[in-house]
Amino acid sequence: MSEQASAGVGAPVTDERPARPDPPAAAEDQVVFSGIHKWYGDALAVHDFNLAIRKGEFVTLLGPSGSGKTTSLRILAGLESATAGEVYLAGRAVTDDVPEKRNIGLVFQNYALFPHMTVAQNIAFPLKMRRMKKADAAREIDRVLTMTQLTEFRDRYPRQLSGGQQQRVALARAFVFDPSVLLMDEPLGALDRNLRDHMRLELKALQQRIGATVLYVTHDQDEALALSDRIGVMHRGVLQQTAPPHELYEAPVNSFVAKFLGKSICLPARRVEKGARTVLEVSGVDGRVLVEAGNDCSTADDAEFMIRPERLRISAERPDAADRNAARCTVAAHVYLGPQIEVHLRTAEGAELEAMVPAELRADFEVGSPHWLSWGPDDCRFLPRVD
Amino acid sequence: MTAQTSAKRPPPAADIRPPAARRRARRPGFVTAALGLPVAFMAIVYAYPVGAMLLKSVTEPTAGFGNFTEAATDRTMWHVLWITVRMSAEVAVLTVLLGFPVAYFLARTSKRKARFLVLLVVIPFWTSILVRSFAWIVLLGDNGLVTKILEPLTGDGQGMLYSESAVIIAMTHILLPFPILIIKGTLDQIDASLPRAARSLGAGPVRAFAHVYLPLAVPAIVSSGMLVFVIALGFYVTPALVGGPKQSTIAVVIAEAVQVNFDWGMAATLATLLLILATALTMIVRRLTKVKGLVTL
Amino acid sequence: MTADLITPAPARPKPPPGRRRGKRSPATRAERALGWALRGLVALILAFLVIPILIVVLESFNSVDYLSFPLEGWSLTHYREFFADSAWVDATLLSARIALLAAAIATVVGTAAAWGLARSPARGKGLVFALMYSPLVIPIIVLAMSYYFTFADFRVIGHWQVIAVAYSVMGVPYVLVAVSSALQQFDSELENAARTLGASLPKTLLRITLPSLTSAISAGALFAFVIAFDEAVIILFVSGTGSVTLPRKLWDSVRYDLTPTLAVAGTILIAVCVGLFLLSELIKILRERRERR
Numbered sequence: 015m016s017e018q019a020s021a022g023v024g025a026p027v028t029d030e031r032p033a034r035p036d037p038p039a040a041a042e043d044q045v046v047f048s049g050i051h052k053w054y055g056d057a058l059a060v061h062d063f064n065l066a067i068r069k070g071e072f073v074t075l076l077g078p079s080g081s082g083k084t085t086s087l088r089i090l091a092g093l094e095s096a097t098a099g100e101v102y103l104a105g106r107a108v109t110d111d112v113p114e115k116r117n118i119g120l121v122f123q124n125y126a127l128f129p130h131m132t133v134a135q136n137i138a139f140p141l142k143m144r145r146m147k148k149a150d151a152a153r154e155i156d157r158v159l160t161m162t163q164l165t166e167f168r169d170r171y172p173r174q175l176s177g178g179q180q181q182r183v184a185l186a187r188a189f190v191f192d193p194s195v196l197l198m199d200e201p202l203g204a205l206d207r208n209l210r211d212h213m214r215l216e217l218k219a220l221q222q223r224i225g226a227t228v229l230y231v232t233h234d235q236d237e238a239l240a241l242s243d244r245i246g247v248m249h250r251g252v253l254q255q256t257a258p259p260h261e262l263y264e265a266p267v268n269s270f271v272a273k274f275l276g277k278s279i280c281l282p283a284r285r286v287e288k289g290a291r292t293v294l295e296v297s298g299v300d301g302r303v304l305v306e307a308g309n310d311c312s313t314a315d316d317a318e319f320m321i322r323p324e325r326l327r328i329s330a331e332r333p334d335a336a337d338r339n340a341a342r343c344t345v346a347a348h349v350y351l352g353p354q355i356e357v358h359l360r361t362a363e364g365a366e367l368e369a370m371v372p373a374e375l376r377a378d379f380e381v382g383s384p385h386w387l388s389w390g391p392d393d394c395r396f397l398p399r400v401d
Numbered sequence: 402m403t404a405q406t407s408a409k410r411p412p413p414a415a416d417i418r419p420p421a422a423r424r425r426a427r428r429p430g431f432v433t434a435a436l437g438l439p440v441a442f443m444a445i446v447y448a449y450p451v452g453a454m455l456l457k458s459v460t461e462p463t464a465g466f467g468n469f470t471e472a473a474t475d476r477t478m479w480h481v482l483w484i485t486v487r488m489s490a491e492v493a494v495l496t497v498l499l500g501f502p503v504a505y506f507l508a509r510t511s512k513r514k515a516r517f518l519v520l521l522v523v524i525p526f527w528t529s530i531l532v533r534s535f536a537w538i539v540l541l542g543d544n545g546l547v548t549k550i551l552e553p554l555t556g557d558g559q560g561m562l563y564s565e566s567a568v569i570i571a572m573t574h575i576l577l578p579f580p581i582l583i584i585k586g587t588l589d590q591i592d593a594s595l596p597r598a599a600r601s602l603g604a605g606p607v608r609a610f611a612h613v614y615l616p617l618a619v620p621a622i623v624s625s626g627m628l629v630f631v632i633a634l635g636f637y638v639t640p641a642l643v644g645g646p647k648q649s650t651i652a653v654v655i656a657e658a659v660q661v662n663f664d665w666g667m668a669a670t671l672a673t674l675l676l677i678l679a680t681a682l683t684m685i686v687r688r689l690t691k692v693k694g695l696v697t698l
Numbered sequence: 699m700t701a702d703l704i705t706p707a708p709a710r711p712k713p714p715p716g717r718r719r720g721k722r723s724p725a726t727r728a729e730r731a732l733g734w735a736l737r738g739l740v741a742l743i744l745a746f747l748v749i750p751i752l753i754v755v756l757e758s759f760n761s762v763d764y765l766s767f768p769l770e771g772w773s774l775t776h777y778r779e780f781f782a783d784s785a786w787v788d789a790t791l792l793s794a795r796i797a798l799l800a801a802a803i804a805t806v807v808g809t810a811a812a813w814g815l816a817r818s819p820a821r822g823k824g825l826v827f828a829l830m831y832s833p834l835v836i837p838i839i840v841l842a843m844s845y846y847f848t849f850a851d852f853r854v855i856g857h858w859q860v861i862a863v864a865y866s867v868m869g870v871p872y873v874l875v876a877v878s879s880a881l882q883q884f885d886s887e888l889e890n891a892a893r894t895l896g897a898s899l900p901k902t903l904l905r906i907t908l909p910s911l912t913s914a915i916s917a918g919a920l921f922a923f924v925i926a927f928d929e930a931v932i933i934l935f936v937s938g939t940g941s942v943t944l945p946r947k948l949w950d951s952v953r954y955d956l957t958p959t960l961a962v963a964g965t966i967l968i969a970v971c972v973g974l975f976l977l978s979e980l981i982k983i984l985r986e987r988r989e990r991r
Contacts, residue, residue, distance in 0.1 A: 093890050113893035126891035130909045139905075143896035187895065431899045436814030436826060439807045439870075443829050447867045450848035451840070457847055499743050506740045518744065520979075525747045527975045529928035531945050532964040535952055536750035539757060539765050542956070546753065546767045577747060606729050635837025637931050642952060652839040659846065659935065672843040679837050 043105070044069040044227040045090065045195050050099035052085050052251075059085045061251045063099070067195070067229060072221055073256075074230040076238040076274070077248035083231045086248075087197050090229065091120050104194050114143070119188030119226075121198040125180050127172035133183050134159070134168040140191040158186040161220065178209045185217070189226060196226045202237060214240055235275050239263075247271045249400065267311055269318040270400035276322065279367045283319035283396060285312070291337075291391055294319055298365020299341045304391040312398045325393040326369035328357065328379070333388045340388040345379045355379070359387060451676075458673040461666030468670035478654075478671075485650040488565065488640075489633035492572045497626040499573070500580030501618070507581070508588035519585075526578035534642045537571040538562060541643070563645035571643045572633055579632070580625035587621035588614075620689075627686040631679050651675050751968060757961035765956050780962040789947040790966060793927050796862045796943060800926035803866035805919040808873025813907070815874075816881040827874075834871040838931045841868070846935035856938025864936070865929055869922025876921070880914030913985065920978050924971045 045067040052060040060082040067073045075083035088094040090101055092113035100109045108116050119140075128136050134155055141151040159165045162182040172180055181201060189196055201217070202210045218241050221228055232238055238245045239259045246256040247270070255267045266272035269280050283303070287293035292310040294303040296319045303319065312318075327333070332340055343359040346366065350373065357379050358368045369387065371379075379385075458468055472478050503522070507515045525533065540547045541562045548560040561567050591614065599609040637652035644650075649657075651671055658668035753767065761771035780786050811830050815823055833841070845864050846855075854860045884907065892902040908915075930945035937946045948963045 091890075091894050093893070112898075113890070114896045114898055116894075117896075118894055120891070120894040122887055122891055124885070124887060126885065126887045128888060128892075128906055139892070139897070140895035143901065191896065431903075432814055432818045434814075435810045436818055439811035439814065440826055440829065442807050443867065443870065446863055447833060448829065450844035450864075451836070453851070454840070454844035454847050499746075502736060503740050503743050506736055520976075521744050521748050523975065524972050525751055527924060527971045528751050529930060529945060529964075529967045529971065531928070531930040531948055531952075532754060532967050533750060535948070535960065535964050536754045538952065538956065539753055539767070539961075540750055542765070544764070544766055549767075574746065574750060577743075606726075606732070631835075632837075635839050637839045637842075638949075642949075652837070655839055655843060656934070659843070665847065668843055669847070672837075672840045675837050676840045679835070679840075683835055 042068045044071075044103070045229065046102040047086065047090070048100045048102065050086065050089060050101065051097045052082070052089060052094065053097045059251055060089070060096075063251075063253055065246060065253060065256060067227060069227055070225050072218075072228045072230065072241055072243045074232060074238040074242040074245045075248055075253075076232060076235060076245050078233055078274070081248040082251040083248045084199055087120075087199055087229060087231050090195070091118050091197055092116050117191075117194050119191070119193035119196045121181075121184045121188045121196070121201040123200040123203055125172075125184035125204075127180055127183055127187075129172055132169050132171055133164055133175070136172070136183055137187045137190050140187065144191060154190055158190045161223070162186045177205050178213060181205060181213060182216075185220070189224060194227070196221075196228045198228065198230045200232055201230075202234075203232070210237075217241065239275075245275075247274060249274070254400065263322075265309075266320070266395070266397065268398045268400040269320060272318075272320045272395070272397060277368075277370075278320050278322055279326075280318045280320050280397075281365055281367075282399075283317060285310070285315045285317070285396065292396055294396060296365075298361050298363045299339075300361070300363055301341075303339050303394070304337060305394055305396045306392045309392060309395040312396050314398065316399075318397045318399045319394060320397050321389055321394040323356070323368050324370040325389055326367075327388045328359075328369055328371060329386050329388065330378075332386050338388050338390055339394070340386055343385055343387050345381050345383050345385060347381060348376070348379050350376070359385070361387070454669050455673050455676075457665055457669035461669060468666045469674075472667065472670055472674070481649055481651055481654050484648065485634055485652075488568060488572070488648070488650065489630045489636075491569055492576060492633045493626045493630040495569070495573045496577045496580045496629045497622055500577055500625065501584055501622060503581045504584035504588055505614075505618075507585045508591075519582075522578050522581050525574070526582075530575055530638050531642075533575050534571055534639045537567065537574065537639075537643050541567050541570070562643065563648075565644070565648055568640050568644040568648045571639050572636060575639060576629045576632060579629055580622070583625040583628070584618060584621045587618055591617050623689065624686050627682060627689075631682050631686075634679055634682075635675055754961050754964045755968065757958050758965040760958040760961070763957060765958060765961070776958040776962045779959050780966075783959075785942070786944075786947065786959070786963060789942050789944045790963075792858060792941060793944040794970075796858050796865060796941075797923045797927035799859065799862035800865035800869055801919045801923035803863060804869030804873050804922035805915060807866065808870045808918055808922075809877050809911070809915055811870070812874050812877035812881055813903070815878065817886075830874050831871045833868050842932040842935050845932050849936045855936055856940030858941045861933070861936055861941055861943075862926065864932065865926035866922065868925050868929070869918075872921035872925070873915070873918030876914045876918035877911055880911050884910050913982070917978060920974050924974060927970060928967060 043066045045065075047063050047065045050060055050063040051058070063082070063086050065073070065086075075086060077083045085094055089096045090103075092108070092111060092115075096109060100107050102108065103116060103118070128139065131139065137155050137158060138151055141154060146154070155168075156165075159168055162185060164179065164182055164186060167175060167179060167183075172183065175183065181204075184201070188198075202213050205213060214237060221241075230238075230241060242259055244256055244258050245262050247254045247262065249270050255262060255271050257265070262271065263276055266275065266278075269278075272278040273280060281296050281298055283294045283296040285292055286295055286302070288307075288310070290307055292305040292307060294305060296303045299319075305319075332342075341361050343361045345357060346360045347358040349356040349358070353373055354370050355373050355376050356368050356370055358366065360366050367387075459466060461468070507518055507522075510518070539545055541560050542548065543560045543562075545560055545562075599613045604612065634650075635652055636650060637656060640648050640650045641653050641656070644653075652675070655668050655671045655675070658664045658671065756769060757765055757767070758776060759772050759774070760766065760769045761773035761775060808830070811826070815827060849855045849860065849864075888906050888910070889902050892906045893899070897905065928945060929943075930949060933941075933943050933946045934949060937943065942950075944963060944967060948960060948967070951957075951960050951963075
């Protein structure tokens with residue numbers, strides 16, 4: 015067990031505030047997961063999950079299917095029980111509470127609207143369960159109907175609504191009772207692309223208007239980047255990294271995060287020297303590659319070299335700057351993407367990688383033509399390999 | 402604190418075992434009650450009476466297997482068993498033979514037509530067995546419609562009531578909906594394009610039917626035939642009303658043991674044997690055909 | 699309750715509609731002849747199924763005091779006789795009372811069991827299901843013996859309430875199967891949604907789950923009612939003198955005398971059960987229409 019413990023796998027690493035095993039000290043922490051484990055029989059679904067969410071913060075769990083993100087969310091909602099660990103809501107341990115006692119709003123992936131109730135009745139349901147006075151409830155319902163632009167549909171049944179409208183009803187129903195946290199499990203997953211982009215904006219605007227604390231689950235990186243204050247990337251039941259979107263993109267902590275979020279070039283590499291700058295031997299790249307010490311994230315000497323395609327520069331001649339990494343290559347293909355072109359290159363040692371360059375430079379990259387690739391030591395990273 | 406800590410892979414499952422005991426035992430409660438109360442109800446109101454009956458076969462009038470040896474050595478018992486099995490088999494074969502064409506037609510005809518015609522099968526199915534047996538008394542009696550129609554053939558006005566034919570006809574009528582509905586259910590799932598595909602490959606209609614449709618329908622045919630057989634084994638009302646003394650089935654003899662001879666032990670013994678036979682046959686059918694739910698709504 | 703009452707479960711998704719009416723390969727003369735032969739055969743078999751039942755109904759309108767076909771004349775004499783005879787009327791009312799109680803019990807037990815089975819972990823479920831389902835396959839004479847002995851042991855022969863309880867056992871499998879298959883369609887996430895919105899489990903069941911199961915529950919209840927209303931074997935042993943149900947009275951009378959009054963009793967049995975069945979079919983069709991809109 016010591017190995018796992020020292021690994022601290024799930025800790026929100028790039029976050030300044032490490033997860034704490036004890037009840038949250040900071041008053042602004044609305045949700046705290048502390049050391050959550052979930053076993054299904056002999057299968058480990060969530061491993062040592064630690065995460066703190068501030069009041070009003072929008073946090074997204076991002077990961078491929080089966081990575082444990084939905085399980086974590088359902089543990090917070092009380093729909094799954096944790097095998098070990100505690101969940102705190104507004105400073106109170108709720109791990110043993112039944113779902114109806116937690117005051118959590120949950121938007122389900124398929125919305126889970128009650129088919130035998132109208133829109134207004136669906137939204138009234140949580141208020142009724144809380145024995146709110148009729149007049150007060152009516153006012154609240156009107157308020158959220160207006161906010162979600164559903165007023166004209168109040169007497170329709172869910173099956174009479176479009177997907178986007180159903181989604182808004184599910185949302186309205188989940189926040190009308192002012193829950194302490196709003197959970198969303200792939201809420202846009204069932205919508206088509208255009209509608210999804212539109213609802214994304216609505217969702218963000220609404221969240222900011224009501225100041226809700228949100229835990230959002232998705233496998234769509236665009237959604238996560240657009241909506242979140244912070245993103246937690248999950249993989250195989252482990253929270254890999256939690257950070258604001260730009261930081262996650264700029265400074266991924268391992269090759270899984272790098273590959274999952276945005277395009278990245280990852281090549282096997284070996285560290286030969288450590289100091290102010292790490293010196294790497296990168297497979298497929300001739301010569302030595304320099305990496306800023308701050309970008310060296312690996313404990314092991316064998317790991318992955320990573321760079322984003324837009325950080326690569328392509329030139330006809332070898333760049334002069336002495337500390338700039340460079341590699342000789344030829345153009346294998348290029349793909350026109352509108353504002354940019356993606357140039358596929360093959361290095362002299364046979365590594366294949368692609369670079370992003372402005373579209374107007376298209377004429378320079380004839381297939382088969384020789385070029386030089388270059389990048390600075392702070393453009394690339396040396397990352398532990400996680401597949 | 403930097404990234405190296407979070408770089409670890411999730412530990413392979415072999416490294417960690419789930420905690421021996423869940424920290425929180427799952428609360429019993431509603432689900433347990435929802436299951437427990439019905440189980441308790443069925444145990445008291447259903448399993449107990451059946452169990453008590455089974456017990457009586459070895460305790461009434463004295464403890465031991467006396468009833469079973471008595472039944473096994475009684476020649477009339479063997480005759481009754483033979484009559485019951487023979488009639489049940491005849492009914493099973495007849496219902497399947499008559500049921501298959503109807504099921505085939507219902508499965509192939511338009512949905513609207515099938516919906517109406519299925520009603521003609523289901524309405525008799527829902528009519529009480531007693532009433533349907535009564536109907537055959539009317540039809541097969543001396544003044545009955547069937548008797549009158551057959552008069553030129555038979556020469557006399559004698560009805561065939563209280564004969565084996567009468568019992569077979571009535572039971573076939575009563576059990577016919579089973580094979581029709583079961584076989585239709587299976588045929589509905591056979592893609593209609595299959596026989597057509599066979600024909601496009603050069604098979605004639607008869608060969609297409611025999612080589613494509615029939616083999617797919619065989620499990621349903623076998624299981625529905627076996628089902629009819631098992632149900633017929635325990636039939637009481639029809640043989641008692643439509644048949645004569647020569648058509649005494651096991652069920653009729655069981656009833657007589659209780660009502661005429663007041664021999665509870667023998668009645669319980671015969672009922673036990675019937676139950677064992679029916680259960681065994683039902684299990685065999687299930688194994689053979691994997692037809693699970695008999696009734697699905 | 700549907701027409702395809704009996705199908706090998708589980709039902710696979712139906713092939714796309716219109717397949718039967720799709721392009722047909724040109725039929726040869728022999729095929730057409732085969733087709734007509736099949737139609738004729740099917741018509742005969744369906745007639746064999748339906749005519750005996752029609753005869754019973756027709757005989758009830760016979761104008762003479764004996765059964766005859768064709769009818770001597772039409773009249774309602776025997777209906778008047780039937781409803782004037784308190785023995786027949788009492789038997790009918792008793793059957794209705796017993797069937798109502800039996801259906802109510804079977805509905806509660808079967809529905810609870812179906813939900814419990816759907817929501818509990820897999821262990822032991824098969825055994826519970828077998829217990830609940832087996833009344834459907836046990837030979838009725840075996841059940842009759844079991845109840846006769848137990849009723850006699852506890853000296854409750856002739857108590858209609860006890861008879862109703864015994865009958866409810868036969869209705870349980872129908873309710874169980876109906877509600878179970880409806881629960882398979884039911885999205886259990888709705889229950890979770892209700893819980894997160896603040897409803898306790900009992901409230902969730904009452905307000906979310908049950909409303910979605912009403913048609914299945916009523917179909918099951920209907921089955922249970924019909925089974926109990928029609929039951930004609932167990933009653934021969936447990937009715938005593940106090941609980942002569944309609945089937946019991948019909949049975950007794952058939953053995954002594956065949957009169958059109960019996961046809962009236964038979965017609966009432968048919969009318970109640972088939973009527974209820976047709977009613978449920980009608981409700982189902984109307985519901986389908988409404989949902990399509």
